[in-house]
Amino acid sequence: MxxxxxxxxxxxxxxxxxxxxxxxxxxxxxxxxxxxxxxxxxxxxxxxxxxxxxxxxxxxxxxxxxxxxxxxxxxxxxxxxxxxxxxxxxxxxxxxxxxxxxxxxxxxxxxxxxxxxxxxxxxLPARIGDYTDFYAGIQHATNVGALFRPDNPLLPNYKHVPIGYHGRASSVVPSGAPVRRPNGQRKPAAEAEPSFGPSRNLDYELELGLWIGPGNALGEPIPIGAAEGHVAGYCLLNDWSARDIQGWEYQPLGPFLAKNFCTTVSPWIVTPEALAPFRAAQAPRPQGDPRPMDYLWDERDQAGGALDLLLEVFLVTEGLRAKGLPAHRLSSGNARALYWTPAQLVAHHACGGCNLQPGDLFGTGTISTEGGDGLGSLLEITRGGRQPVALASGETRRFLEDGDEITLRATARRDGFATIGFGECRGAILPAP
CATH class of the missing domain: 2.30.30.230 (Fumarylacetoacetase, N-terminal domain)
Structure with a gap:
């Protein structure tokens, strides 16, 4: 409109x-x-x-x-x-x-x-009652799956159902708040027994956040055609991840301590009205992919439910600061790479009767694009830490070190319209307690 x-x-x-x-x-x-x-x-x-x-x-x-x-x-x-x-x-x-x-x-x-x-x-712009993180970035899911299952990177359910898990609302913080490196159990393949201590493989994840507006009554699903009206706005979201803790704990129930220590969001709610010029058609599914089930399918949503946003990630280290060097850009991609639209995430979340409430927060899941320029995490960029990033300061990074600062940015551009953005989603790593 x-x-x-x-x-x-x-x-x-x-x-x-x-x-x-x-x-x-x-x-x-x-x-x-x-x-x-x-x-x-x-x-x-x-x-x-x-x-x-x-x-x-x-x-x-x-x-x-x-x-x-x-x-x-x-x-x-x-x-x-x-x-x-x-x-x-x-x-x-x-x-x-x-x-x-x-x-x-x-x-x-x-x-x-x-x-x-x-x-x-x-x-934070709202009191967050609940926080749900999805896994809607198919390229990220494929890249991560390929690291562990080269012959079968995507599990059979991925293209049928929006995958998600319930996160920890109490540890969501606004941009600029420090991020304390978490402690937890770790067990690399080379070690015979697990140990407890600071995460050695701390990572970021580039995501969009969705702020929920009007909710729904318990037991009453939200139809896909009405789901967009339940999204009050968008932000950037960094789902910080302790990869070594996650690798040991996530079977069989999924993320826990590897994710619950901190999530950073940009503090401004960018409204659907402001983003109207930057709506885009959802990318057609590749040949052979299943059509979403009826409760997830809406022609209007497919025609304009995606967002055309430039997404960037920047890293500043102590070495770069000391030498007066600019931030290192780790990634440049686009939100159109999401496999599921925001409306599909809302409709799926509520399809079983879950009652969403105003101020609830969704994360889309890590957004990565094809090729090496638009990867949304260090896990992908460094191929699990095996190919470190070389920085102009002479430093290298497999994963994040204490003192490192990550900044996410989102920009919406279209000919004939003013460029708008989300502001920064920024966090610096402090040592573990």
Whole structure:
């Protein structure tokens, strides 16, 4: 649904927003921030600034559905606003686009409600009741499977059912929070007995995050045709993974300590409305792949349910910092590589009657593309640690070392539209306790 908010010619009186690579006036993602010495408040990213949504509401600059959405966003978490669904959210975004536009009659009043992002703390945008991580990146699944099962990399169920597991909501943190290397049991093939200690093979995983909006009642599935309406927005997600711990513990029930120590998300909820120009058709399935079952199939979703997003991963090490060298780009791929659409993930999650709730978080699973440039984890890039990455500092990396910092970025570009982004999803590794 394209409208005036997507007009590439629209500019903002907030000077830093014009030409901003992530947060021009065409984006306007929602989040939670606190100014220096202040309490948590709802905010909107605009250029290098944050608009205080609580202050806009208090000033009486909103009415109708837009006012309802802003009122629901107060209190330091956006769950109630997410629960309202697309209508109020769309109305609020449209009104903010008018207020922040160049020539706005309210520019002077709004200027006092803007805070420099660099002077603010960013928080999780919602209270996360549940977190589910999927495995929807088929190239990642194929690459990882090939490391352990060269003759049969994908298990028989993969192309029939969206694979997922329930993660740990309490250890999801916003971008910039440190990541403590986990301890756990490890047993490499060369060692006769397991040992306990810090993970030796710490890795990142490049994913998109989905924020759930309106939920569903327990026992009532979400039809695939309605599933898109339950997605309130998107973020970047780094599903940090302790590969050595995972290799020992995951049989027969799947990930546990190897995943539950930390998950990092970018702090802004980029709305489906902002991403409307960057929708794409789901890639056709290769010849011979099964057609999704009826509860997962919707023609409209297949025609425009994917997202055309450039995804990048950058690594900074102590050696690169010491020599004043730039971050090393580990990966450059695209979100269109996902085998299942976001709507299919929602429909599958709820098909058995599971009740989703506003503020629940989904991870898509690691996104990798064919070829060596778009791999979403070090496990793939280094082929299980056997082919280390060489850095300009003279260092090499099989897996992440203490002091390393990983940054994920997502950018949406299309001719005729303003470029928008997600902001950073960043985390640096601290030594194990």
């Amino acid at each position: 394209l409208d005036g908010t997507h007009d590439a010619g629209r500019r903002s009186f907030v000077a830093s927003a014009n030409g901003h690579d992530a947060f021009p006036v065409q984006n306007l993602p929602f989040g939670v921030f606190s100014p220096q010495g202040g309490t948590r408040r709802a905010g909107v990213a605009i250029g290098d600034m944050i608009l205080d949504l609580d202050a806009v509401l208090a000033a009486g600059l909103l009415d109708g559905a837009a006012e309802d959405a802003a009122a629901a966003a107060t209190g330091g978490a956006l769950n109630a606003m997410l629960a309202l669904g697309a209508g109020p959210r769309r109305a609020l975004r449209a009104r903010l686009s008018e207020l922040l536009a160049e020539g706005s009659a309210e520019a002077r009043r709004l200027s006092g409600m803007l805070h420099a992002s660099a002077d603010c703390a960013l928080h």
